[in-house]
Amino acid sequence: MGVRPYTVLHNERRGPYCTLTVGGEVEPSEPGQFYMVRGDWGADPLLPRPLSILGEDPAAGTLSFLLKVVGRGSSLLFELEPGHKVTALGPLGRPFPMPPAPGGPPVALVGGGVGVPPLVFLARRLAAERIPYAFLQGARTKDDLLLVEDLAALGTPPLCTTEDGSAGAKGLVTAPLAVALDAGLGAVYACGPEGMLKAVAGMCAGRVPSHLSLEARMGCGYGVCLGCVVPISRGGARVYERVCQEGPVFDGEAVLWE
Ligand SMILES: Cc1cc2nc3c(=O)[nH]c(=O)nc-3n(C[C@H](O)[C@H](O)[C@H](O)COP(=O)(O)OP(=O)(O)OC[C@H]3O[C@@H](n4cnc5c(N)ncnc54)[C@H](O)[C@@H]3O)c2cc1C
Ligand code: FES
DSSP: OEEEEEEEEEEEEETTEEEEEEESOOOOOOTTOEEEEEESOTTSSOSOEEEEOOEEETTTTEEEEEEEOOSHHHHHHHTOOTTOEEEEEEEESBOOOOOOSTTSOOEEEEEEGGGHHHHHHHHHHHHHTTOOEEEEEEESSGGGOOSHHHHHHTTOOOEEEETTSSSSEESOTHHHHHHHHHHOOSOEEEESOHHHHHHHHHHHTTTSOEEEEOOOOOSSSSSSSOTTEEEEEETTEEEEEETTTTOBEEETTTBOOO
């Protein structure tokens, strides 16, 4: 783990989303880990922004991220062109625990919005290890469904829901999750908006382990500033843990929702 220089190789934009691929020295990482990324834009904004790893190829020296414009830092990253320089610190954080080898019950990956990229990285690993999974993706509308073709190319097309019914089944992603839970799952992996994560944790509690990747505003990304703490239950006690260090992936039954 270290801050390294990278060069932008591609930046493919679609609406407010872009897939940014950078080249440089790449340390092997695990699905669920992230980088703190910053462009060469001078002093403002000063802090890098956390982005989950969408894909990596340490041998080729490439890393990719999918981001959505929400504010100044993400807008500047969105505007980067091939040849621009970025610095990135990583890989950071604790990854999703891999399920046991093939043969067990399938697992479900439940994603929404920019929670989808780390789950696509996980899906790629599961497909490579022939571990059966269902990918459930929820969005407000069809334009917010992400990486659907990449997922289908892995051999397991995602089951999509949209709130307005413009693609997939109309409704929330928790509806197909309820069906999958009844059919039997080994574990559930989720990343996305807090309301979705809270619902997933509640549905899985007492039935099946859930591994949730949480978001928080981050300062340093490596455990020093304490800007990213969330309340967690440990042995019945309420403690605060750092999303960047003890997370971003937490046991769904341990997360205390505020
Ligand atoms: C571990 C981790 C992985 C992430 N992975 C991705 C990813 O793969 N792709 C992606 O697009 N985004 C990802 N994010 C979120 C991303 O880091 C933020 O959207 C980004 O930092 C916002 O910076 P900004 O300067 O554009 O927005 P700011 O100008 O800082 O904020 C703009 C608005 O967005 C809100 N906001 C900013 N950051 C967050 C946040 N983390 N959670 C909730 N609201 C926020 C602010 O309250 C404000 O209203 C991740 C966050 C974490 C913690
Ligand atoms: S971002 Fe600084 S401690 Fe987590």
